Amino acid sequence: MLEIVGLHSRYGLAHILHGVSFAAAAGEVLVLLGRNGAGKSTTLKSIIGLVRPAAGRVRFDGVDVAGWEPHRIARAGLGYVPEDRRIFADLTVAENLLVGRQPARPGLAPWTEARLFALFPNLATLRDRPAGRMSGGEQQMLTIARTLMGNPRCILLDEPAEGLAPVIVAQMAQAILALKAEGVTVVLAEQNLHFAASVGDRAAVIETGRVIWSGPMAALQGDAALRAAHLHL
Template sequence: MSASPVVQVEDLDVYYGTSQILFGVGLDVRLGDTMALLGRNGAGKSTTMKAIAGLAPARRGRVTLRGQLVSGLKPHHIARAGLGFVPEDRQIFPEHSVEDNLIIGRKTGPEGQDDWPLRRIYDVFPLLEPLRHRIAGRLSGGEQQMLAIARTLMGNPVLLLLDEPSEGLAPIIVQRIGELLRQLRSTGATILIAEQNMHFCLGLASRATVIDKGQIVYSAGIEELKANETVRQRYLAL
């Protein structure tokens, strides 16, 4: 495990208008880690992801990506620095084909790396290749989620943010998404997943951070979370 984090979040305060949403949030994700950011609906997970991506600017605190301060940068500059963000609503281009969506997302990484060419995307996402000419808006929810993840990987990110990837999907599709993310983890990808579905993350993440009412309340290895009934019941039970 790398001694230095790929992303480090320190003391973030984020407001929507006059309402404070995040209170001193701090976390870090290290190279090759899959970190689960867990919490109930409204706990602050999505706001944390948006703050890292520059979509919800922090009033206080800082975010560094591979040691570079990215707080205050525009979202597209943070993306160029190596951040890939899959939002909760996926935001595919519904009038374009699957392959057009992928090509639109294509760029080299911050050091010119091209680890995710189109051929590799189809190898890792075999369900997408036979759909490559289909209009993306006609895909199922699970197919759209796979496309959104694949399109983000086409940008060769050093850190992949996934906001509620299991949300609204049938259990069999959630299982497939989980298998895909385990495969990505095995390639050495660094991933931060915001999820309400704790069980989706238990067999997937290496570490877990729990957020409640805009504050980090627990952080540990995933096995420690599994063993901590008190934390799971207090902050994650529905």
């Protein structure tokens, strides 16, 4: 579904990604695990095209989309949910969803406002509220719902549980599993191993801009030495 090969990215003179490689199979939840500053966010931004990769391939459904404009990549079926949410604060919930709307894709039931409100019940009552006047958890749900309006076949989530209350985190995990059940491929950037383990099928551990380990989630959980070396603070 999504195959990243030797991705390099820079911000000006700072070389952030040094050849990131991993792959996510159709319908699975792949967790990109790493500490702060490891390169998780830059990897996701490089995939969606907000950061133009200096080298490497981003193969989506067999097509190399590296270097495309972000809107073309999004239209190809890749959805992106940024870490800092970036909701349109002056627009209502319904208008935020409208901005994300894209044509339906063959083989996937198209997302509608009603289906998204079923997935995130909190949003239903806030339909006409300006997004800037919602809680952090509600904004996080909105930003995922907004991206789903584009009917992506693969969605990139950047630390969706960060800074949220435990009850909301649990809802978020539910939502991710619901997406998986819909057949959406999920790439989740995360530093919280506990949350990652609750939703992930496989993991890729990233450190200083390189993937240093990848394999089944269960294998990572069984390898205390690996976790201690690369994930614990």
